[in-house]
Amino acid sequence: MEVVTLESDEEEKKEQKSSWSDIFSRKTEVQAQKKVTKKEPPVKKEVSLESTSSSSSSFSENEVAIGTGKALVKSSEIIERRDKVFVEVFHHKKYKSKLQMRAINCILKRQCDVYVSLPTGAGKSLCYQLPAIVHGDQISSLRSKGIPCETLNSTLTAAEKSNIMRELNCVAPKIRMLYITAEGAATDSMKKFLADLNKRELLRYIIIDEAHCVTHWGHDFRPDYLSLGKLRDICPGVPWIALTATANTKAQDDIVFQLKMRNVESFKAGTYRDNLYYDVCMRDHLSTAPENHLAAFITKCLSVVDKKNDDKGGIKDKNVRTQNKKILTGSAIVYCRSRNECEQMALTLNKAGITCLAYHAGLGKKDRNDVQDKWMSNEVAVVTATVAFGMGIDKPDVRLVVHWSPSQNLAGYYQEAGRAGRDGKRSYCRIYYSNSDKNALNFLVSGDLAKLREKAKKKNGTESEKAELQIKAIQTGLAKMIEYCESAQCRHVSIAKFFDDSDCRPCETNCDYCRNPKDTEKKLQDFEWGKDKKANAYMNRWKNNDVDTDDLYGGGKCSLAKDEDMWKESASSSTVKDRCETEESQRLRSVLKNEFAKRRSNNSEGFGGPVKRTKVEEKPAEDVSVINFELKTIPNVTLETRESLTRQFIKALQRKLDHQFALYGSCKTAMTYRMKCSHKVAEIKKKTKNFEIFEFENTAIEQSGFSKASNLI
C-alpha cells in the first residue's frame, strides 16, 4: 500500500473554471489507467539491469531485513521480484538511465527518504510504481492483468468512496496504490485513516509526485501541499519519496524542508533531452500568415513518406493518417491561451487538412474525454488546448508541442514542452512569439502579483516573507521565459541555467540558435526593430484619432475579445476591465513619453531616430474655392495656404458688397429689385471681361476701407 499525493486539481486551477471537479476526476482516471493497466500478456525478455557502485542504491545478496515490522524480506528476494515486475508487469527491457535504476533500488530498500529530480519523460513514475508493487505480499497476483489502484477525490460518489474504504479496511486490501489529493490529505478523516493504515503496517511509502508544488520557489505553488509535512508525524517510519522534473536548487532545498524529509538520498539529472528540438518563431516577421506557417510545420513534423510510395500496399497501421499525398504519423499539441483561440485554431488547422480538435474547460466532461480519446488513439492528429491538457497523459509519439504564445513561466514551459518525444524519437518544441504576447503575459502576471502583494501586506513575519518569495519566483519565471524567447543563446542552455543544472553546455544541433546563430540573431533584431515600429505606428494612429485597442492586444477587435476571454479565465471579469483600461492608459502614456522624448532630444540615435514628417500627397477638399488649384508655380505655397487666403478674400468682398450694394432696401417691388440686380451683374461682368475696375455708385467705398480686389491678392 502506498499513498500518492497528486498535484490535485491542477488542471482546473490552471483554467480556474467552475467545472474543475470533473477535469480532475478525468486526470486521476488517466493517471490510474496509465499507471495501472498493462494488459498485454507478459513477454519473457532479457533484462539488462546495470549495476552500480552506490551502496544505498544497489543490493548485496547478503543483505537482509528490508522493510519494517513484520514485512522483512531478504534482499535476494527483493531483487528477484524487482526483475520480474520490471519485465512481466512493465514490459521494459532495460532501465531508461542509471539514475532511474539507482533511484528504484534505493526506494526499494526503504531505509531513507528519497528525492528524485529527473527530466520530463525520464520515467519517474516507475521509481515509485515498481517498488510499490515489489513490496506487495502477493507477487503472483501481479501476473494478472493490472495492479489494483484507486483514487479518492471529491468527484466520487458517496457509494464509490465507501467501497474503496471498505476494501482498504480489509485485513489484506488488494489496492496497491491510493491516489489522493493534497487537499484530501489535509482533512482530519484522511489523517486518521492513514494513521490507522500505518498502525496496521500496510503503508509502505508516502509519495509526493510533482513535488515542486510544495515550494514557493516552484512554478506552481499550491498552499495545500504545505500541509503534507504534517503527515510525517502521523506516519512515522514511512519513507517519503518526492519526485519532480522542475525544481532548481532553491526549490529542491525547500521541498526537503517543507516535507520534513530526513536522511535524504538524492537522484538528480540535468534537464537536457537530446531528442527535443527547441525553436522560437517571431510571429510578426514570418513570410506567411502565422496560422499557415504553423499548419505547414505540423504537416512537416508529422509526415513521413509520400503517399505514392504506398499506393499499392495501402496503409495498414491504424496510427497512420493521410493528408493529401502525405502520410502522417504521431501527434501534436498546440497550446493556446484562451478557449476561443483553441476553437479558432482548430478550425484553421482543419481547413488546412489537418485533423484537429479543441480541448478546454469550456467543453463538457464527455466532450473532453472524447477529444482526448480520439487524440490518444491517433484518430485526430492535433489537439489545440489550454494548458489544462496533457496533465498525466503519457503519449509516446507526440512529435510536436507548439505554444501559440509562451507560458507564464519557463519551468511551466519546460514541463509542457516535455510532453513531446517521450519515446525518445526526434520531436519539436516551438513557441510562436510576438510583442503583444509579452504585453499579455506581463499583464496576466501583474494581476497575480497584485493579489499576492495584497496578501503579503495582510500577513506578517514568515507568511509575508513567503508571499514575497512567491512573487519573486513568479517574476523570475516570467523574466526567464521572455529571456528564453528574446535572447540569442542555446535554448537548452537557457533551461539548464534556470534549473541550476551542472552541465550547461550548448546543445550544438538541437535548437534554432545552435543550428543557425546568425539567422536567429537577425530574427531577434527584426523583432526589436518591430517593437519600435509598432510604437510609431500606434502614435500616428493616435494622432489621427484612430486609436483602437487592436495594437495593444495584437490583432483586432476579434483578438481583443479573444484576450478578454483569456483573461476571464484567470481573473474575475471586473478586474479584466480594469486591467484593460490600465494597460491601455499605461501603453498610451509610454508611447507619448517616447514621442516627446524624441522631439526634445532631436537625436538621430535611439528610439526610431528623428521623427520625420511624412510627406502627404495634397488632395483638394470637395468645396475647394481656389481656381486652378492644380497649378504649383509658387514654391512653398501649399494648396491649404491658397485656400485659406482665397477664403479671406471672398469674405472681405462679401462684407463690402453687403454694405455697399444694398439694393434690396432701395426697391419697393420684386420686379424693380430683380431688374436692378440683373443690371448690376451685367455691368460687373462687362467690366471684368474688359479688365476694368467696377466702381459702385456709392462713393463711400474708399472711406469705408474697401480695397480693390486686385489689392487683396
Ligand SMILES: Nc1ncnc2c1ncn2[C@@H]1O[C@H](COP(=O)(O)OP(=O)(O)OP(=O)(O)O)[C@@H](O)[C@H]1O
Ligand atoms: N525503463 C524504461 N524503459 C522504457 N520505457 C520506460 C522506462 N521507464 C519508464 N518508461 C516509460 O517512459 C514514459 C515516461 O515515463 P513517466 O510518465 O514516468 O515520466 P516522468 O518522468 O513522470 O515525466 P513527467 O515529469 O513529464 O511526467 C512512460 O511511457 C513510461 O512507460
